Amino acid sequence: MIEVDGLSKRFVVRHGRFRRERHVVDAVKEISFRVERGELLGYLGPNGAGKSTTIKMLTGILVPSAGRVSVAGLDPSRRRIELARRIGAMFGQRVQLWWDLPLVDSFELLRHIYKVPADRYHTQLARFRDVLDLDPFLHTPVRQLSLGQRIRGELTAAMLHGPELLFLDEPTIGLDVVAKQRVRDFLVEINRQEGVTVLLTTHDLGDIERLCSRLLVIDHGSLIWDGAIAQLKERYGGERTLVVDLEEPAPPLDIAGARVEKVDGPRQWLRFRGSASELTAQVAASARLVDLQVQEPDIEEIVRRIYAGER
Amino acid sequence: MRLDWEIAKRGWRRYAAYPWATVAGIFTNTIFGFIQAYILLAVYRHRTDVGGYDVRDTVTYVWLAQAILMTVYVFGWQELALRIRDGSIATDLVRPLDPQRYWLAYDLGRAPYHFVFRGFLPFVFGALVFRLHTPSPLDAVAFLVSLAVAVVVSLGFRFLYNLSAFWLVDIRGVMMVSLSLSLFLSGMVMPLSFFPGWLGEIAHALPFASIVQAPIDIWLGKHHGAALAGVIALQAFWALVFLGLGRLALRAGSRKLVIQGG
Amino acid sequence: MVEPVLLWRRLVGAQVRSQLQYRVSFALDATGAFLISFIDFLAVLVIFHNVHRLGTWSVREVAFLYAFSSISFATTDLLIGHFDQFPQKIRDGNFDILLVRPRGTLFQVIGSDFQMRRLGKALQGLLVLGFVIGSLDIPWDAGRVAMLVVMVPAAIVIFGSVWVVGGCLVFWTTDGGEFTNAFTYGGNFLAQYPVDILSTWLRRFLAYIVPLAFVCYFPALYILDKPDPLGLPRFVDFLSPVVALVAVAVAGSVWRFAVRHYRSAGG
Structure with a gap:
């Protein structure tokens, strides 16, 4: 056509x-x-x-x-x-x-x-x-x-x-x-x-x-x-985001297999691939964790990433 | 004063934003200038003087009229009327800034733009082809003063007929009549000195002559000394009359707005 | 050939129905156009207050030109519009809508600017014409009547072609809507007066190249039985229909060229 x-x-x-x-x-x-x-x-x-x-x-x-x-x-x-x-x-x-x-x-x-x-x-x-x-x-x-x-x-x-x-x-x-x-x-x-x-x-x-x-x-x-x-x-949705609330503000966490995308006071956003529970365990080991949440990428997020130049 | 200056800058910028509109306008003014000049030149094949104008005066008149046409804005203007009709005037009235002062400052910012960019070139084109009258330095200065007052007279008049929107649903009728009167009786279409005696006298007695005829006559050196001051004083008088009437009408209009809710 | 005319009538009919919903506006605008038209005519009368003849032309003869030009102007304005809405159409992208329809763009533009208020000016022209024809002593014969019948359509076609060319400038500068005024109102202003009063260079350009002298001047010479002050051969008086055909061909090409420019430059 x-x-x-x-x-x-x-x-x-x-x-x-x-x-x-x-x-x-x-x-x-x-x-x-x-x-x-x-x-x-x-x-x-x-x-x-x-x-x-x-x-x-x-x-x-x-x-x-x-x-x-x-x-x-x-x-x-x-x-x-x-x-x-x-x-x-x-x-x-x-x-x-x-x-x-x-x-x-x-x-x-x-x-x-x-x-x-x-x-x-x-x-x-x-x-x-x-x-x-x-x-x-x-x-x-x-x-x-x-x-x-x-x-x-x-x-x-x-x-x-x-x-x-x-x-x-x-x-x-x-x-x-x-x-x-x-x-x-x-x-x-x-x-x-x-x-x-x-x-x-x-x-x-x-x-x-x-x-x-x-x-x-x-x-x-x-x-x-x-x-x-x-x-x-x-292709683009492989990465998920773990949002963690720590007890007090901390420098960006340094954890293998994840990278900190954003820090806002005690809250941090970590992008990762693979298992969420493994990552959670690692976070809990390196900081005092209050709450957490896993975000699945939606299409809006994917498009945003494509525009941002992540290929 | 600082505020007025800022408003005036807005008036200038509003028109400076469209340079091609300016080019197009210069083109149109120039075409009209040529046609009008040759029509009136034809009159001088049979005469050497019309109402005190010789041929050079008349041709200069034609080109000056084209040059200041936009500056004094003898056109349909309805920005204010539209604000009254769509109700935005209500927000204007609650501001600590008088609408008349606002539009006056705005128009005094607009006029210099049109004077420089719409006036200069058509006049130069005319001067390249015809021998035009060059004013004495004093007359040139007086012309600028007179032109500035003419802008205020014109704005005062436009402001006034726009206010009829408080009482009329559609001001186009009022605007058409106002426009016809001001175009013809200001001397824009034809120098008032060409008018038959009685009509010329009426036209000279009316405020519209202060918008076009007065500044051009000063350029042409038709007034000297006290008479020159008198012409500008008369213009200033008409400016004050229109502004005063505008003030009264605005007060009456806003009262109507408050009582009847627009 | 018939189908486009029928479609044009439908498009016009739609606009008439739209405008009839605003009867007061229509009445005001038409009256306004009627009144404001008299300013030009007053200017003619003021001139003749000062002279008996403009060149070789008497006041009645100039009024004859004036009336014919006004009628032709107003009818052209009524039939094809004078492109004053056109810059806006291009700016807001509505011209693109015309391009995705299976019709010529010029046809659609012309068919979308029918304003009944323009009848006001036509009426003014007719009034002046009626008055002038009554007061002029025209030796009416078959040839003159035929000329009268042919000259108005020819004038409309010439005016229309000139306006289309002026309107095309908008494809290059959408701010330049004012250009169209030089072609429309300027053309009318020129056609209202005898072209022999213009200087040679201006006459060559505005009267013959932009063929405005063929709108009224030459046909009027014949009808009024006036010798041409410029001494051109008599057959020129009859050339208006030919000039009209040439003008419309030129205007069509310019329009196509302008639309092609628009379509490659992206407006």
């Missing part, structure tokens, strides 16, 4: 009031990956890492500086309009609906922009009304919708023309727990039922854990991880 080969994007940024200093930024550096039809994958990275730039190149908004891209068999930057009919896109913080009009009017307009045949449009809409529960606000002007309702509207707008591939940029940002769950359920549903390939960028690791089987991580323009979440945990 998506084939990316050595894809790069270089921007010339100019600094100073009147753009005197030129300054080259490699927003995306020679990344390569493939996405098969029907995958649901997450695209992760800190702000400014190159996520949006990649998505813009995949959707045909930006022209790559180097490398090869093929989306649904098309070169996005050359065949933008043809591609646009076959993909859907939703940018969480931007409104593509008509602000002052009832939600359903936006759908009508998009139907004509995408030239969706009437019968197909009506079946599609009926389905989304049901799955996303749009009926209570279908005739409400978009400006009066809650964020959650609006996002449901935006998702429908992105899916009305029946795209094979859906790009989502931060689809759950700012949503409450219930609304988030609804969006996630919807994505799983269209992915499983219709085989729509979904690529989503997010900062919300809950999205990743619940939705994606595969994860791409980009940082400073380079792809630093491409693989299953389980593998990621195995």
